Amino acid sequence: MNASGLLRSVRFVVGHNGRPTAVQMDMEAWSALLDWLEEHEDRALVRATIAQLRDGPQKAGALPWEDVRGEWDASVPEPHL
Numbered sequence: 001m002n003a004s005g006l007l008r009s010v011r012f013v014v015g016h017n018g019r020p021t022a023v024q025m026d027m028e029a030w031s032a033l034l035d036w037l038e039e040h041e042d043r044a045l046v047r048a049t050i051a052q053l054r055d056g057p058q059k060a061g062a063l064p065w066e067d068v069r070g071e072w073d074a075s076v077p078e079p080h081l
Contacts, residue, residue: 006032 009029013022025033052060 005029 006025006029009025011024012020013024015021053062
């Protein structure tokens with residue numbers, strides 16, 4: 001669903017004083033809005049991380065793989081066959 005379709009699905013709930021008090025939208029629009037927000041948040045995180053990494057992994061606080069490999073291997077559960 002695109003932005004204009006999302007906005008067309010919005011309905012305003014009006015209170016006793018005639019002013020909008022809430023918003024309703026169909027579930028498809030709600031799901032599309034959540035997807036968009038998550039995508040936007042992910043992109044912001046990637047942009048911030050890339051900016052930090054341009055200064056080098058050590059300045060960004062990245063740990064060398066050799067230092068964390070043992071922890072990584074220990075945290076991955078063995079498959080149950």
